[in-house]
Amino acid sequence: MKSFPPIVLVLEDGMIFPGQSVGAPGTVSGEVVFNTAMSGYQEVLTDPSYAGQIVVMTSPMIGNTGINEIDGESSKIQVSGFLTTVMCHQPSHHQCTKTLPDYLVEQGAVAAQGIDTRSLTHHLRKKGVLRGLLTTEMDEPSRLIERASRIPAIESLDLVRQGLSLNETLKRSYTSGLEVVLIDFGAKGSIKKCLEDLGVRVRVVPPDTRAQSILDDRPDGVVLSNGPGDPARLTSIIGEVRGLLGRLPILGICLGHQLLSLAVGAKTYKLPFGHHGVNHPVLDLQTGKVWITSQNHNYAVLEDSLPDGCEPLYRSLYDGSLEGIRFSRSPILSVQFHPEAAPGPTDAFPIFSEFLEMMKR
Numbered sequence: 001m002k003s004f005p006p007i008v009l010v011l012e013d014g015m016i017f018p019g020q021s022v023g024a025p026g027t028v029s030g031e032v033v034f035n036t037a038m039s040g041y042q043e044v045l046t047d048p049s050y051a052g053q054i055v056v057m058t059s060p061m062i063g064n065t066g067i068n069e070i071d072g073e074s075s076k077i078q079v080s081g082f083l084t085t086v087m088c089h090q091p092s093h094h095q096c097t098k099t100l101p102d103y104l105v106e107q108g109a110v111a112a113q114g115i116d117t118r119s120l121t122h123h124l125r126k127k128g129v130l131r132g133l134l135t136t137e138m139d140e141p142s143r144l145i146e147r148a149s150r151i152p153a154i155e156s157l158d159l160v161r162q163g164l165s166l167n168e169t170l171k172r173s174y175t176s177g178l179e180v181v182l183i184d185f186g187a188k189g190s191i192k193k194c195l196e197d198l199g200v201r202v203r204v205v206p207p208d209t210r211a212q213s214i215l216d217d218r219p220d221g222v223v224l225s226n227g228p229g230d231p232a233r234l235t236s237i238i239g240e241v242r243g244l245l246g247r248l249p250i251l252g253i254c255l256g257h258q259l260l261s262l263a264v265g266a267k268t269y270k271l272p273f274g275h276h277g278v279n280h281p282v283l284d285l286q287t288g289k290v291w292i293t294s295q296n297h298n299y300a301v302l303e304d305s306l307p308d309g310c311e312p313l314y315r316s317l318y319d320g321s322l323e324g325i326r327f328s329r330s331p332i333l334s335v336q337f338h339p340e341a342a343p344g345p346t347d348a349f350p351i352f353s354e355f356l357e358m359m360k361r
């Protein structure tokens with residue numbers, strides 16, 4: 001039987017969770033968050049919104065279908081660290097090209113199996129997100145705890161500008177005749193794909209692109225992507241988003257939704273332990289329908305801070321937090337959940353068609 005080197009997760013509050021290393025040796029740090037998805041670990045690992053975070057999967061066994069060539073949301077692993085109870089070392093799936101542990105090692109990602117993810121998740125639910133050090137380099141517990149307490153808060157990190165661009169140029173047919181600019185704050189590949197599947201030409205631009213240069217190219221609409229970190233620290237980007245308001249149709253997704261809200265003067269706040277999973281029920285306030293959505297965020301927009309002309313459209317049925325808004329005077333639609341799913345249910349795909357209709361009008 002193969003043996004695995006020891007690894008520990010050390011939290012800033014002094015809790016220590018031992019496990020076995022199934023990735024590369026080394027030390028990583030970040031904000032520890034739990035994700036309740038039972039599948040879709042490849043999408044989670046490669047979602048740039050997770051930069052700066054160590055992800056705990058609550059599902060007890062991860063890796064059963066291995067890694068394939070198609071499900072990556074970007075070209076590399078983006079999470080800071082990855083924790084499971086049981087890691088599958090012998091996957092089975094017809095599209096599988098390598099095992100999850102082999103992928104973690106190849107990508108230099110620090111990861112653990114054998115972690116008591118249930119008690120860790122209970123702890124995070126009680127205390128809220130905590131900073132953690134995940135390391136194969138053993139030391140005195142007191143020294144490790146001291147190091148964990150010195151990890152910079154995610155709010156102080158410039159994660160969006162770490163160059164997470166989506167620049168693959170696939171040959172597609174643009175049957176709708178529409179062109180959108182996708183501002184890449186760490187965009188998941190599936191957002192671009194969903195738009196392209198609807199026949200939209202997508203031009204990806206970097207996070208610091210000026211509003212005027214986007215407007216000069218006269219696209220039919222702008223999509224503000226998902227991305228990592230605290231939205232409120234992105235002040236210059238929020239200023240540029242403000243410059244787009246009322247000038248063309250805009251769709252905001254997750255971080256994009258938060259930036260759009262901040263641009264109109266609303267406020268964001270940090271949730272106690274975030275929403276990370278694929279079964280989050282959201283109420284459509286217009287129709288009374290419930291959508292099951294894919295979610296990954298630690299911040300939310302404060303509903304009470306929305307200005308006039310900006311109405312709540314969706315609300316979380318877990319904690320009542322705001323999940324989407326619409327503007328009465330301009331074609332702007334903005335959602336906190338992930339209409340592109342990946343991983344997760346596709347209930348919210350119609351958000352993209354609704355945006356297309358806005359652009360056509």
Ligand SMILES: NC(=O)CC[C@H](N)C(=O)O
Nearest residue numbers: 049226227254255298299
């Ligand atoms: N997926 C995202 O875009 C996440 C947005 C933001 N970083 C948050 O945690 O709330």
